[in-house]
């Protein structure tokens with residue numbers, strides 16, 4: 001079995017801390033994405049990290065300070081470029097106020113294609129997606145009839161990526177819970193790992209702004225998963241991920257049954273069982289500021305019932 005590489009050793013709950021704030025004089029400058037990961041593991045907030053990665057330092061500092069002042073985070077002088085053809089899949093359901101800002105934010109940090117998978121959002125998110133796609137050839141849209149769940153939205157996104165020859169496929173929420181400035185770090189970490197997970201439960205990772213109930217639910221789901229199927233992954237429900245398309249192509253995606261958080265648990269488990277390398281990098285997960293959560297009791301029940309069955313359903317290879 002290929003090396004199963006779980007990045008960090010110890011979780012740290014900073015959930016009660018206030019949302020990260022940054023000012024220009026607090027900038028932390030690092031040379032590359034590997035150094036950025038080490039800094040975040042040590043406790044640096046990536047919202048004030050300047051990753052040079054080829055940028056000239058004075059210009060990079062100035063651009064980051066300007067980006068922070070404008071509320072856009074530590075913006076690079078130009079978007080980073082991954083050495084792989086990359087597709088970021090964003091599932092949307094009623095995200096009309098988030099969609100345009102999140103796509104613009106992604107393109108500030110990474111030059112990448114984006115696929116929006118909208119399930120006929122009643123609030124008109126689909127029409128916004130069409131407008132964005134018409135204006136930028138890097139943006140694509142899949143429209144589906146009615147709310148069909150996060151799991152099948154991602155499976156449709158994976159099929160789109162595999163048909164079109166992408167090399168990396170990322171998952172990202174529309175609601176800014178996943179910081180756009182963490183996206184290049186996520187993708188670059190995939191050099192030697194078929195799955196990279198932006199993780200709240202490794203050293204340096206945390207949740208910001210969640211109440212006790214949400215923290216308990218997320219922690220509980222992860223503890224339950226670890227004790228039930230014990231794959232070694234710490235943040236099984238995380239929705240900020242980067243897969244190698246070639247690894248996805250080797251999985252039996254038609255057999256994936258889960259919809260909600262359980263989808264993320266099932267995909268991580270399938271990757272581990274297939275012998276792929278899984279790496280967790282720390283992120284600060286920020287509670288959504290705009291729009292409504294789609295998390296409900298049905299999603300939690302699905303995970304509770306499905307996880308014990310995975311051990312029998314997912315073959316080791």
Ligand SMILES: Nc1nc2c(ncn2[C@@H]2O[C@H](COP(=O)(O)OP(=O)(O)OP(=O)(O)O)[C@@H](O)[C@H]2O)c(=O)[nH]1
Nearest residue numbers: 091092093117119148149150153173174288293294
């Ligand atoms: N296409 C599609 N997208 C969905 C569906 N359910 C949720 N989403 C999207 O999936 C992403 C994650 O959903 P959220 O509502 O943020 O769920 P969550 O992150 O688990 O919950 P919160 O942390 O409370 O925000 C968001 O971009 C949603 O718009 C669905 O049934 N279909």
Ligand SMILES: [Mg+2]
Nearest residue numbers: 173175177288
């Ligand atoms: Mg969310």
